Amino acid sequence: MRRFLRWLLLKPVRWATARFASRPDKERIYQSLSRLYARILAHPGKKGPVIPFGATTGRFIIFSDQHKGARNGADDFMAAEDNYLAALSYYNNQGYTFINLGDSEELWENTLAQVRKHNEKTFEAEKAFLQRKAYVKIFGNHDLYWGNDPLASLQLKEIFGEPVKIYEGVILTVATGNKNLHIFCTHGHQGDRSSDGNWFSKFFVARIWAPLQSFLRINPNTPAYDLHEKTLHNEIMYEWSAEQEKILLITGHTHQPVFASLTHLERLYKEMQQAKADENTQRIEELTTEIRRREREYKTVSVDYLTMKPTYFNSGCCCFPDGDITGIEIDNGYMRLVKWKKEQQQPARTILEEISLEILGTQV
Numbered sequence: 001m002r003r004f005l006r007w008l009l010l011k012p013v014r015w016a017t018a019r020f021a022s023r024p025d026k027e028r029i030y031q032s033l034s035r036l037y038a039r040i041l042a043h044p045g046k047k048g049p050v051i052p053f054g055a056t057t058g059r060f061i062i063f064s065d066q067h068k069g070a071r072n073g074a075d076d077f078m079a080a081e082d083n084y085l086a087a088l089s090y091y092n093n094q095g096y097t098f099i100n101l102g103d104s105e106e107l108w109e110n111t112l113a114q115v116r117k118h119n120e121k122t123f124e125a126e127k128a129f130l131q132r133k134a135y136v137k138i139f140g141n142h143d144l145y146w147g148n149d150p151l152a153s154l155q156l157k158e159i160f161g162e163p164v165k166i167y168e169g170v171i172l173t174v175a176t177g178n179k180n181l182h183i184f185c186t187h188g189h190q191g192d193r194s195s196d197g198n199w200f201s202k203f204f205v206a207r208i209w210a211p212l213q214s215f216l217r218i219n220p221n222t223p224a225y226d227l228h229e230k231t232l233h234n235e236i237m238y239e240w241s242a243e244q245e246k247i248l249l250i251t252g253h254t255h256q257p258v259f260a261s262l263t264h265l266e267r268l269y270k271e272m273q274q275a276k277a278d279e280n281t282q283r284i285e286e287l288t289t290e291i292r293r294r295e296r297e298y299k300t301v302s303v304d305y306l307t308m309k310p311t312y313f314n315s316g317c318c319c320f321p322d323g324d325i326t327g328i329e330i331d332n333g334y335m336r337l338v339k340w341k342k343e344q345q346q347p348a349r350t351i352l353e354e355i356s357l358e359i360l361g362t363q364v
Contacts, residue, residue: 029191064252086347102140102187176361188251260310
C-alpha cells in the first residue's frame with residue numbers, strides 16, 4: 001500500500017514541497033524576525049523571555065538540532081548521544097543555563113511515543129537544568145508540535161515531571177561599556193512558508209503534512225540538508241542582523257556552524273590572507289590543506305566575508321554523522337563556538353572560536 005501511495009502522490013507532494021516549503025525568502029524572514037523580536041521585548045514571557053545577565057557572571061550553553069529519533073536507520077542523533085550527555089553533565093555541574101534552540105525532537109519522522117521511549121537518558125539530562133530553573137526550551141520546525149498542540153503542555157509535564165514553558169525565542173541582555181547588547185536567540189525557521197505561518201498552517205504541517213511525508217518516505221530539501229539553501233539562509237540571517245542596532249542573532253536550523261558571521265571556510269580564507277601577509281610558509285601550507293578539505297562542505301563563500309560585521313552566530317547541530325556536536329557558549333565575558341567529540345573514546349570539549357562581549361559591543 002505504501003509503495004502504491006508513494007507512486008501516486010510522489011509528484012504532487014514534491015510539487016507542494018517546492019512551492020510552499022523552506023526556500024528562503026528574504027522579505028518573509030525579515031518580517032518574521034523583526035516581529036518576533038519586537039513581541040518578545042513588548043510582552044516578555046509570552047513568545048519568549050528577556051533574561052538580563054552580568055557580562056562576567058552569566059553562563060549559557062546553546063545547543064540546537066538534536067533531532068532525537070527512534071534509534072533506527074533514520075536517527076541522526078544516535079551517534080551523538082554520548083557527546084551530548086557528557087556535554088550536558090559538564091554544563092549542568094558548572095551552573096550554565098541551557099537554551100535548547102529547537103528541533104530537539106524529530107517529530108516529522110517519529111511519533112512522540114517513539115522519541116520518549118528511546119531518549120530517556122537525554123530527557124533526564126535536560127531535566128536537571130529545569131530543576132535548577134536554568135532551562136529555556138524553544139521549538140523549531142521539526143518539533144512544531146510543542147508550540148501549537150493543545151496536549152503538548154501535558155505531555156511535556158509527563159516527560160519532565162513539572163511544567164515546561166515553550167517559547168519561540170529568547171532575548172539575553174548584557175551591559176557592554178555604557179550600552180546594552182541584545183542577544184536574540186531563535187531556531188531560525190522564521191519566514192519558512194510551511195513552518196512559520198498561522199496556527200492552522202503550523203498545525204497542518206506538524207500533524208498531517210510531515211507525518212504524510214514520513215509515511216511516504218519522501219525527504220524534502222530543507223536548509224539542513226541542501227547546501228545551496230543552507231548558505232542562502234545563513235546569508236539572509238546575517239543581513240538582517242547586520243542591519244540592526246546592538247543586536248546579535250543566534251540561530252540553528254541549517255546545521256552549519258557560523259561564528260561572528262563567518263563559516264569555518266570563510267574564517268580559513270581570512271586566516272590565509274593574514275598568513276600570506278606575514279609570509280608564514282608553514283601556516284600557508286596547513287591552511288591550503290584544510291581549505292581543500294573544507295571546500296567540499298560549503299557551497300559558496302560570501303563575497304564580502306572580509307568586511308562582515310560580527311552579528312550572526314549559528315550553533316550548528318547535535319547530529320553530525322560522525323557523532324560530534326557543536327554549540328555556542330556565553331561565559332566569563334566571552335562568546336565561544338565549541339565542539340564536543342570523542343578523543344580516545346571519551347567525549348571532550350574543544351573551543352573552536354571565541355570573542356569577548358566587550359569587543360562585540362563595539363563592533364555591532
